Amino acid sequence: MDLQVDTDELGRLSHALDRSLSSLSDARHALERARADQLGSAELNEACDRFQERWAYGAERLRDRIGAIHDGVRLSRRGYAQVDAAVTASFRAAAPDA
Secondary structure, X not given: OOOOOOHHHHHHHHHHHHHXXXXXXXXXXXXXXXXXXXXXXXXXXXXXXXXXXXXXXXXXXXXXXXXXXHHHHHHHHHHHHHHHHHHHHHHHHHOOOO
């Protein structure tokens, strides 16, 4: 069995998760600035208010989950890099002096 981990790819994934958190935050702030009472009828205003309440809750849960995944990826990348450095150092220490 061959196990290979591309720590650079984990780094790119970590940055992509950062960007998704930023985009989610930007979308939430834009939605919060939208005033339902500027949109039209009372029914539309009420529907927009209800949507904003549900979106805020869902977006927070999504942000929490993305944040947890981001933390896990970051820790995994660090752990794999440390193991790789330790293995490399052990091979160098075991190699005969050239």
